[in-house]
Amino acid sequence: MEDTVPTLAQTVNHPLLWLGAVLVLIVILVQSVVYLRAAKAAATSVGMPSADVRTAFRAGGVSAIGPSIAVCLVALALLPLFGNPSTITRIGLIGSAAYETIAANLALGTMGSGLGQPGVDGNMLVTMLLALAIGGSGWMVVTLIMTPIMKRGMAAGTTTKTARKRSARWALLPVAALIGAFFTMGLKEVAASFNGALVFGTSALLMLVLTLVAKRLDKPMLLEFALGASMIGALAVGYLVS
Amino acid sequence: MSETPAPAATPATTAPAAAGATTNPLAGFDRTTSVWGPVTMTAGMAAMLIGPVLMVVFGGYEVSLGTLVAAVVAIALVMGVIWVIEPISYFPILGAGAMYQAFLIGNISTKLLPAAVTAQASIKAKPGTPQAQIAATLAICSAAFIHVAALVLVIAVFGQWLLTIVPADLLAAVTRFVVPAVLGAFLMQNIIGNWKQPKVLLAGLAVGVLVIYGVVPLIPVLAPAAPLFGVVLTVAVVMLTFKAKPADADRA
Numbered sequence: 001m002e003d004t005v006p007t008l009a010q011t012v013n014h015p016l017l018w019l020g021a022v023l024v025l026i027v028i029l030v031q032s033v034v035y036l037r038a039a040k041a042a043a044t045s046v047g048m049p050s051a052d053v054r055t056a057f058r059a060g061g062v063s064a065i066g067p068s069i070a071v072c073l074v075a076l077a078l079l080p081l082f083g084n085p086s087t088i089t090r091i092g093l094i095g096s097a098a099y100e101t102i103a104a105n106l107a108l109g110t111m112g113s114g115l116g117q118p119g120v121d122g123n124m125l126v127t128m129l130l131a132l133a134i135g136g137s138g139w140m141v142v143t144l145i146m147t148p149i150m151k152r153g154m155a156a157g158t159t160t161k162t163a164r165k166r167s168a169r170w171a172l173l174p175v176a177a178l179i180g181a182f183f184t185m186g187l188k189e190v191a192a193s194f195n196g197a198l199v200f201g202t203s204a205l206l207m208l209v210l211t212l213v214a215k216r217l218d219k220p221m222l223l224e225f226a227l228g229a230s231m232i233g234a235l236a237v238g239y240l241v242s
Numbered sequence: 243m244s245e246t247p248a249p250a251a252t253p254a255t256t257a258p259a260a261a262g263a264t265t266n267p268l269a270g271f272d273r274t275t276s277v278w279g280p281v282t283m284t285a286g287m288a289a290m291l292i293g294p295v296l297m298v299v300f301g302g303y304e305v306s307l308g309t310l311v312a313a314v315v316a317i318a319l320v321m322g323v324i325w326v327i328e329p330i331s332y333f334p335i336l337g338a339g340a341m342y343q344a345f346l347i348g349n350i351s352t353k354l355l356p357a358a359v360t361a362q363a364s365i366k367a368k369p370g371t372p373q374a375q376i377a378a379t380l381a382i383c384s385a386a387f388i389h390v391a392a393l394v395l396v397i398a399v400f401g402q403w404l405l406t407i408v409p410a411d412l413l414a415a416v417t418r419f420v421v422p423a424v425l426g427a428f429l430m431q432n433i434i435g436n437w438k439q440p441k442v443l444l445a446g447l448a449v450g451v452l453v454i455y456g457v458v459p460l461i462p463v464l465a466p467a468a469p470l471f472g473v474v475l476t477v478a479v480v481m482l483t484f485k486a487k488p489a490d491a492d493r494a
Contacts, residue, residue, distance in 0.1 A: 005304075006302075006303070011297075011303070014297060014301060016293055016296040016297050016300065016301050017293040017294075017297065018293075019292070019293060019296070020289060020290070020291075020292045020293025020294070020296070021293065021398075023289035023292060024286065024289045024290060025390050025393065025394070026289075027282060027285045027286045027289050027346070028286070028346065028347055028386055028389070028390055029386075029387075029390060030282060030285075031278070031279075031282035031283075031286070031342070031343065031346060031386070032343075032383040032386040032387060033383075034274070034278045034282065035275065035278075035339070035343060035379055035382070035383050036379075036380070036383040038270070038271045038274040038275060038278075038339075038379075039271065039376050039379040039380050039383065041270060041271070042267070042268050042270060042271040042372065042376050043376050045267055045270065046267045046268075046372045046373065046376070048372075048373055048376060052365040052367075052373070052377070053376075053380060055361075055364050055365050056361040056362070056364060056365050056367075056376070056377035056380040056381055057361070057380040057381070057383070057384045058364075058384070059357075059360045059361040059363075059364035059365075059381065060357040060358065060360065060361040060377075060380060060381020060382065060383070060384035060385050061357075061381075061384035061385060061387065061388050062360075063357045063360040063361075063381075063385075064353050064354075064357045064381075064384065064385035064388040064389065065388055065392075067349060067353035068353065068385075068388050068389055068391075068392035069392060069396075071349060071353070071392070072392050072393065072396035072397060073396075074416075074420060074424070075393075075396070075397055076396065076397070076401065076404060076405070076408070076416075077416040077420050079397065079401050079402075079405060080405065084397055084398055084401050084402070085293065086293070087397050087401070088393050088397050088398060089289075089290060089293060091393060091397070092347070092389070092390070092393050093286055093289075093290050093346060093347060093348060094345050094346060094347065094348035096348060096349060097420070097424070099321065099324075101420055101421055101424065102320070102321075102421065102424075102425075103317045103320075103321060105421065106313070106316040106317050106320060107313035107314075107316060107317060108313075109316065110309065110312040110313045110316045111309060111313070115421075122303055123303055123304050123305065126294055126297045126298060126301075126303040126305055127305045127306075127309055127310055127313060128313065129293070129294040129297075130291075130294040130295070130298070130305060130310055131310060131313035131314045131317060132317070133290045133291045133293075133294055134291070134314050135314060135317040135318065135321060136290055137287050137290065137291070138318065138321070138322065138325030139324075139325045139328060139329065139345050139348075140283055140284075140286070140287045140345055140346070141287075141325075142325050142326050142329045143283065143329045143341055143342065143345040144280055144283060144284070146329050146330060146333070147279075147280075147329070147333065147338050147341045147342070148276075148338075150330070150333045150338075151338040172439070172442065172480055172481070172484060175436055175439060175442055175480075176442050176445065176446070176476050176477045176479075176480035176481070177323040177327070177473045177476070177477050178323070178324070178327070178432060179432060179433075179436065179442050179443060179445075179446035179476060180445070180446045180449055180450070180472040180473045180474075180475065180476025180477060181320060181323070181469050181472050181473045181476075182425065182428060182429045182432060182446075182472075183429065183446040183447055183449065183450035183472060183476070184446075184449065184450040184453050184454060184468050184469050184471065184472025184473075185320075185425055185468075185469050185472070186422075186425045186426065186429045186450070187450040187451065187453075187454040187455075188454055188458075188465075188468055188469075189421060189422040189425055190422075190454075191454050191455065191458075195419070196419065196422045197422075199419045199422040199423050199426065200422035200423075200425060200426040201426060202423075202426065203422065203423045203424070203425070203426025203427040203430070204426035204427060204429060204430040205426075205430075206427065207426070207427040207430035207431055207434075208430050208434070211430075211431075211434050226427070226431075230423075230426070230427035230430075231420075231423045231424055231427055234419070234422070234423035234426060234427070235415065235416050235419055235420065235423045238415050238416075238418070238419030238422075238423065239411075239412055239415040239416070239419075242411075242414075242415045242418065242419075
């Protein structure tokens, strides 16, 4: 046993991974309670009625139900490979099912494998999970560093003409990076197989239709469900053709 | 109510006389979140890393440093731009306090921002007012509780059961097609969102076609780096073609 590499099934529900998942949920809850108390105190000090506080809290929760279910449905697909605790850790914190899927595929790719492929063993899973955790830290480290800086910059509040001119150009950089990355990744899926292309096309088409319908009917609420619905519709097509 | 001695309730008519902190009705909120935001975010980062780290230290699992670095670099090359651009682009929308919430739990554009906007609309709070900021914070807290509840129910409690009642071939199809199913909608979302930047969209499309149908079939070794090529080439094309405008403006 000691000389053989643990299998994926022996690894995914390891108690140490569960410990991490529970800690993640506790941190989210603690932060929310701290913020909730601070917001309620602020509401009192600006004379905001407690009915408004309750309404805002309820409205936020209700509108989060749809996206939460969509996120968990996709997370269910990660479950056989990631296991329960790691799915909670990865989906619970920054990142998304989409990001984690792509990042997991990239990480396994460097080990000569891929997401959902049979050769993934325990060591590869732990390596992948560690890489995903370090990757997820990317957002947090940038947020921790940049937020105080941007707060000061915002407080200074001066935007010179040259700064504005330069920022118009710099504003395009992240857009171009994002568009470039996702056109390439999308076309990679299209080129990989006919069924993959069909699923990709269905997903994109559903998103276009749902966005147009939401705009036509003036129902921005529809947009909340658009990504989840497009994904589910496209997966249904994938299931039917496979 | 208006006669309460609370300093924050004093109208800002005597602005020059008021000290900096008391003029901001959200000073207490800002103080709390500027301390507890970073603290809880750092704790979240530690919680995220501790499972896999303990697996290596106590669980007997072996991770080669070289493989780990290669995996992290592969992720960073594709996603690293997002780590930087997202916090910067969301800051003006979220404000400092909510940044530590949003980048802890994620799903910002698909869950947190819609929740915040819905909550603000529900109490008719005007953008930029303290009420709007408080409503957004309440909504994000509420969304975070829903987020945790959904994870506990759908993944932790019923996850394995759902897997048994959902046919294996369906899950296989979901696992196999989840990447194109996400990428299609996500790319379309970005195309619609950047519709007024046709040059960027065309550059991205042209670069994507070139890389996937030109470079990768010729040099298959480069396949894993395809997204990086997509990023670098598209950025280069867009930045170089952007030069024309300031030059024109200078001449005029």
